Amino acid sequence: MDSERAKLLNLLYPDEYPAEWDYNVQLDEYLTKLGSYKVDDLIKEPTRLRDEKSAVHDQTQELALTNYKVFIETADCSRDLFTQFKEIDGKVNKVLSCLPEFEKKCHEFNESTSGINHLRKLNSLTLTRNAQLLEILEMPQLMSSFINDELYEDALELAGYVRKLYNQHPDIPIFKSILDDVNQAWLLMLHKLLSQLSHDLNLPKCLQIVSHLRQMEVFTESELRLKFLHARDLFLQNCLTAIPNEDVNHHITKTIDVTRVNLFNIVTQYKATFNDDEHSPLASIRNSNINQNVIFYSWINKKISEFLKTLETDLSRGVNSVESILGQSMYFGLSFSKVGCDFRSLMIPIFTGCILRYFQDSVKKSLVSFEKNIEKFTLINKNHPNVPWKNKTEDHMQPPDSLLEFYPLAEYLNNILNALNELRVCAPISIIDDIVNSLEDSLIFISKSILILYTQEKQAFTPNSKDAFTRLCMCFADDLVPYLQKSIHIIFPPGNIAAKLGITVQTLQNENISFFDKNKIVEHIGHLLPTKIEPEIHLEENIVEKKQEDSKKSEL
Structure with missing residues (x-):
């Protein structure tokens, strides 16, 4: 059909025809219509077309005469449109020349806003997890509250949890900060526990404090024994210092009673707290080069020596009744025979010399x-x-x-x-x-x-x-x-x-x-x-x- 149409157009217009006619639908309809005409109709067709052209021309002139204003306005409008389209074309060209830079700026803006968008998502996530984050941030304060309320078991558990949390996320700075604050509170708890050992304590409380110190794993077994004896020695010294020294009879009598009662309590607490049995579980983890018994017996020997020196000093000042002091002192030494520290023989030279x-x-x-x-x-x-x-x-x-x-x-x-x-x-x-x-x-x-x-x-x-x-x-x-x-x-x-x-x-x-x-x-x-x-x-x-x-x- 296309080849026939092309042949027909070449016959009708042997010279040349506009190229846009190849895509004119009305021309296709007209050619189809011509194909249905008879010869007579085809002979009359040029005349009809001329008449129709003349009629269209007359109508166009009449229309132009009748609506000349409209045509003038249309022309003006067309001119304005042309001018504006020309301006638009210049601006479009200008826009096209700026598009690469604009595209670059857009990419840069997209990259910069992507970080902001990430932060916005983090902030949103932080807002949704506010309660959990608040619990983590308040851990140092909670640790201090446990220590002030003497809830040491809870404080130890919390400290262990914070250390575990930091080990899992060592790259997060906030966990490092929380761990530092908890460690400071940890040292405060250590100082407070050692300070409590230097006050009057019953055996259960003493066992509890030493248990907490063991769980803290700050001291070795030998160091813990030394710290315990040092703290309890401080308590004993404070008790002895509080005894008035003006009346020698009152001083020596009170010194014997205070030393006997408190020193026996300290020995009992030490024996109950630190098991020196060779078959005990602790014995297997001790350093074979360290004799734990030497620590205790060196300390008790020092305390007995200090008591004997005080006894000798007070007796040299003169007392009213040597026999009563002797009876108290011998009872003191006899009571310590229960813990293997009978020192009555050491007092004999002192009393005989005094008498x-x-x-x-x-x-x-x-x-x-x-x-x-x-x-x-x-x-x-x-x-x-x-x-x-x-x-x-x-x-x-x-x-x-x-x-x-x-x-x-x-x-x-x-x-x-x-x-x-x-x-x-x-x-x-x-x-x-x-x-x-x-x-x-x-x-x-x-x-x-x-x-x-x-x-x-x-x-x-x-x-x-x-x-x-x-x-x-x-x-x-x-x-x-x-x-x-x-x-x-x-x-x-x-x-x-x-x-x-x-x-x-x-x-x-x-x-x-x-x-x-x-x-x-x-x-x-x-x-x-x-x-x-x-x-x-x-x-x-x-x-x-x-x-x-x-x-x-x-x-x-």
Whole structure:
């Protein structure tokens, strides 16, 4: 059909026809219509077309004449449209030239807005997860609240959770910040737990605190023991420091009670907290090079040494009742035998030294008093005394009445008897030699003083004064010395001493154990005594036998 149409058009227009006719639909319809005409109609067709063209032309002219204004306006409008289309074409060309730059800017804007869009999505997600994020951000504050309320178990769980969370997300800065804050609170909890150990605690609370410290895994087992003992030692020192030091009796008594109670509690807490059994589970994880027992026993040895030093210091200041302090101290040492720390043997030298020192001080004071009295005493113009001489009484404990004539000797004896009475309440056998030597030295001093008195006054002696001096010498040698010997044997019975030493009483006397050396005492005035003076020193057995004989006579 197309080829036929083309042939037909070439026949109708042999010269040339417009190219747009190839796509004109009306032309196709007209050609189809021509194909249906007869010959006559085809012959008439040119005429008809001319007539129709003339009619169209006339109509067009008439239309133009009738609507010329419209055509003018249309022309003007067309001109304006042309002008505007031309301007539009220029602007479109300008826009086309700017499109690459605009496209580039759009790409840049798209890239920049993509980050903003990502942040917007993150903000939206953050808003939806606000409650969960708030819980995470408040973990340090919650940790501090647990510590302030002493909810240490919850604090340990929370700290473990935060560390686990950080290990899972180490690249998130906020988790690092939260972990730092929690670690600071962790150190605060550690300080608070150690501080609580330095206060008064019962055993359950103590076990709980040490359990928390173990869970924190800050210290090794040895370090934990040292920290525990250091904190409890601080508590003990605070208790001891709070004891008033003005009254030595109150101070030493209170120190013994406070040390005994608190130190025993600390030992009990330590034993319950740290199991030193070799078969315990903890024993398998210990370092074989570290002896855990050394830590505890070194500390307890230090505490006992400090107590013994305080005891010795207070006793040196002077106490009213050594025996009561001794009883408390021995009970203290006995109670610690339950934990393998019996230290009673360490206190024996302290108390024996104290008792001996007290006695020796009393003897020195007696000698000072005697020295003052003997300086004022004189035998010149001394008459026969109005006191019984050598009055034998049934009471063997009664001091000799002959001493009443010579008041320096009588006062000396009273002072010595007071010292012996104080010694009698608490008289350790181990110091018997020192006691005897101290009294023997004092008696030798008196003997020398008597000799000095004789030397000073012998030129002025009258017969009565000479007799009085002889009685003075005999009273000292035959009454005072034997009576002090008897007094010592009442406090330290020779039978008991001999039994302790495993020897006989005769051996004691031969070795001068608990016996005076009378020859040494009266050596300086021996030439002034009457001849054949052999003082008889009754032993304990003789005294007991005499008492038995006296009791039998009284019964008869």
